[in-house]
Amino acid sequence: MKIAISGKGGVGKTTLSAMLSGVLALEDRRVIAIDADPDANLASALGVGDETQVVPLAEMHDMISERTGAADEPGGYFQLNPKVDDIPDEYALKIGNIRMLALGGVSQGGGGCICPATAIVKALLVHLIIGRDDILIMDMEAGLEHLGRATAQSMDALVVVVNPDRWSVQTAVRVRDLAGDLGMKKVFAVVNRLGIAGQDAGGEVQEKLEQIQTALGDVPLIGSLPMDPRLGEGALKIAPDGAIAPTEALTAHTGAIESIIAEVRSRV
Ligand SMILES: Nc1ncnc2c1ncn2[C@@H]1O[C@H](COP(=O)(O)OP(=O)(O)OP(=O)(O)O)[C@@H](O)[C@H]1O
Numbered sequence: 294m295k296i297a298i299s300g301k302g303g304v305g306k307t308t309l310s311a312m313l314s315g316v317l318a319l320e321d322r323r324v325i326a327i328d329a330d331p332d333a334n335l336a337s338a339l340g341v342g343d344e345t346q347v348v349p350l351a352e353m354h355d356m357i358s359e360r361t362g363a364a365d366e367p368g369g370y371f372q373l374n375p376k377v378d379d380i381p382d383e384y385a386l387k388i389g390n391i392r393m394l395a396l397g398g399v400s401q402g403g404g405g406c407i408c409p410a411t412a413i414v415k416a417l418l419v420h421l422i423i424g425r426d427d428i429l430i431m432d433m434e435a436g437l438e439h440l441g442r443a444t445a446q447s448m449d450a451l452v453v454v455v456n457p458d459r460w461s462v463q464t465a466v467r468v469r470d471l472a473g474d475l476g477m478k479k480v481f482a483v484v485n486r487l488g489i490a491g492q493d494a495g496g497e498v499q500e501k502l503e504q505i506q507t508a509l510g511d512v513p514l515i516g517s518l519p520m521d522p523r524l525g526e527g528a529l530k531i532a533p534d535g536a537i538a539p540t541e542a543l544t545a546h547t548g549a550i551e552s553i554i555a556e557v558r559s560r561v
């Protein structure tokens with residue numbers, strides 16, 4: 294299953310991507326986590342202390358020219374469908390059974406330049422075949438403008454993160470329209486920062502959920518996460534030997550994350 298995570302700036306896309314990847318990895322699923330935001334911080338949300346450990350694909354010049362046959366000079370011919378199947382194993386940062394890749398400042402196959410780096414990224418997102426029980430999670434920058442049609446259509450689901458405010462919900466509706474134009478059929482929403490962890494707000498949370506669902510129209514709301522300052526610590530702790538363990542925040546919200554995964558699975 295390939296899931297893209299989108300939404301307005303700052304709503305919690307990276308947090309949700311890391312939590313989803315973390316829960317699945319701790320359940321022994323193979324996860325490919327892709328940071329598609331040029332301003333990358335998924336690695337840090339996954340517990341990687343030193344972000345320089347993740348070399349963005351856009352900067353793997355040797356691999357790009359080897360795979361595409363591109364010479365260094367601009368304007369030459371190059372292979373548009375390079376081999377990508379072994380990229381997660383060969384080039385990703387391994388965090389438990391998460392294979393993490395950052396795209397760097399490369400277009401995800403949308404308009405603009407068709408260059409060797411774009412060809413690799415597009416081939417990776419579109420042609421990478423993942424096992425039945427494996428999962429690809431792509432943390433995107435705000436908006437979908439960077440997403441090419443082929444990439445969009447290769448995703449099984451788009452999860453739009455919203456906060457309990459009018460603006461991010463309006464963005465979600467626009468994202469849904471754009472997703473529709475790109476040919477993505479399955480679009481879901483998750484509310485982040487709804488209520489406060491450990492506090493029972495009574496019927497207020499339920500009421501807010503219903504209001505948000507109404508505002509979202511036909512985009513199904515499939516889960517929610519409360520405000521929880523512990524989420525700033527990210528999803529995973531990585532021991533010196535490379536073993537991964539959940540942070541307190543991940544442990545506290547595993548149930549909510551599992552339920553989001555189950556909802557997506559049952560609907561795609
Ligand atoms: N439920 C939450 N409770 C408390 N803090 C949160 C919660 N969700 C996210 N945060 C914090 O809010 C900040 C923004 O979250 P995050 O980076 O996940 O958003 P984003 O949508 O990926 O942002 P960007 O658009 O910049 O990529 C982070 O510091 C994160 O730790």
Ligand SMILES: [Mg+2]
Pocket residue numbers: 306307308330334432433
């Ligand atoms: Mg982010």
